[in-house]
Amino acid sequence: MLHWILTFGLIASLALPLVLVAYIRNRKVVWSYFLIFLAVFILNGMLMVLAQKYLNIGVFALSELGWWQIKLASIFWGLAFVFTFKPISLKEFGLTFQWNPGSLKPVVISTIVIAVCLLTYHYFFDPFGTKSAEYIIFQSTMPGLAEELTFRGIFLTLLNRSLGKNWNLFGAKIGWGFIITTVLFGAIHGISIDPNLELHFNAIPILITGFFGAIFCWMREKTGSIYPSVVAHNLFNVVSNI
Template sequence: MDAVIFAVSFTLICAALFLLVRLFDQRIPVSMALLGALLLGLDDLVTGLASTVPALAVFGGGWNWSGKVYSLVLSVLVILALKLDRHAVGLTFKQRTPWLSVAAVLGFIVWGSVLGWVFQPGSADAETLAFQVTMPGLAEELVYRGVVPTVLLGAVWGRALPERGYWPVIIGTAIAFGLWHSLGYSKGTWNIDPMSGLFPFIGSLAGGWLRFRTGSLLVPVLGHGLANLAFHVVGGLAA
């Protein structure tokens, strides 16, 4: 029940957020703002239920592999149902700015290394490293940097993205991403950890800009995964 309450609440928060973002970008239809919020709420629900309902944790392990797989499946179903163009979502390996892409990935690695050195999360086992380098980057970047921005900008049913002016959507989805990491709900009590949301928010701003600048989700996905890996590897060495 806690997972459902959080998902519904998060949907309402994102709906209010995206309607506010619409004040800065009138290209966002009200219907798409609400749909984008609903998609983030559903993504949270399918991700969270796997860790609260044992029968849904089909992949086992110490990390929420099942929830991330369900998130990926949901994103794929949304792409198919709304007929989102793969280029609009960013599902291409082609880079508009190859040198920027390489520099950005290296920058994410440095960013993760610095955070690992500062926060020193301790030694990580092989499963932790495997999970962190793959699942968060794949699942979270696809929905937060791919599907939802595309929906917010109305690029559904095969429509192309507008050519410029993405910052309101980038900032709006970055705020949603930060809130998702910082908010918590358990047994009728809400809690918030600002630091848990701050760094995902900052990384999300960079990832969102790079997604549109490069025309691809490749850099955000690789950057997210490698930053997570560097965080745990360097954090383990520094501990």
């Protein structure tokens, strides 16, 4: 358990130098929201670890993947948080179907273009292997629901409250929260500490997931909702694995 605490603590600490730069540049940081972000980021990671360890029972024990309980735990705690954290509304967390005006078309077009590029790449350079029905069902539902709710819903919103949004990226208003969540999303897929307390660093997953994390974050900020990024996230997963 210690190695997981150290893993998520190490990844969370990557936000600190970025926040320091933001403070030096703007002198405006709401530290209470940043501390809440750090706490819920580490909590999310630890709950997933506990779910994998203690909820591998019943129907979950029949799974060939062993991942369902991890993502479901992340979804359930995430929903509990956004529904009970009264200082921020569900709409601000991105749980809304009221998209920002003019955001639908560019998001749909970018989603289709990227999906076609992924499909083309895998067809010519990385041929698809045979995947089980359970694997495809999982990839088409759980990652997008869990990771968009937590990263682009909860974490991004808390960081936006802490650091504000002062830039414009292709029509989306973004801030340091965009950068931090993108960095952490990549890091959590490629940095770990094993039970022997040895550090493992894999740059390829970090770069790939960080790139897609930035796309999902842009969709979230462009539309004001996490639902488009949920759909895109799961679509990209399926296209990359069918």
